[in-house]
Amino acid sequence: MINKKILVSEELFSKITATLKTIKVRSKDKEIVKEVSELLCKLENENKEDITTVTEKIKLKMNEMKSVDPAIHADLYILYRNVIDNRISEDEALRIFEMHNTNPSYNEYDSKEDYLW
Numbered sequence: 001m002i003n004k005k006i007l008v009s010e011e012l013f014s015k016i017t018a019t020l021k022t023i024k025v026r027s028k029d030k031e032i033v034k035e036v037s038e039l040l041c042k043l044e045n046e047n048k049e050d051i052t053t054v055t056e057k058i059k060l061k062m063n064e065m066k067s068v069d070p071a072i073h074a075d076l077y078i079l080y081r082n083v084i085d086n087r088i089s090e091d092e093a094l095r096i097f098e099m100h101n102t103n104p105s106y107n108e109y110d111s112k113e114d115y116l117w
Contacts, residue, residue, distance in 0.1 A: 013047065020036050020039055020040050053090075054090045054094045055090075058097055059080055061076055076097075076100065
């Protein structure tokens with residue numbers, strides 16, 4: 001079977017994922033929760049595959065980290081702004097971004113400036 005992709009607006013995609021999350025929270029049936037969780041994972045993975053630019057990757061991760069780790073969120077915001085304002089290249093931004101993804105406990109480093117930019 002050939003995997004064909006369809007275009008769905010971001011608003012509709014958000015509504016679908018929000019509805020699935022609501023079903024997951026409200027449902028008491030473990031089978032339904034499991035199936036909804038699998039669907040959510042598939043949708044999120046499909047959405048991540050479609051992200052092609054470095055700025056989109058940074059923005060997505062930045063929004064994920066907003067409530068989880070404000071320090072990483074702030075650093076990713078600075079990185080995002082530096083790329084948008086052409087202060088650093090996309091290659092350099094990707095290198096820094098991948099360091100955040102592989103080692104989110106970057107605060108342990110002695111020289112934070114060397115690590116970030």
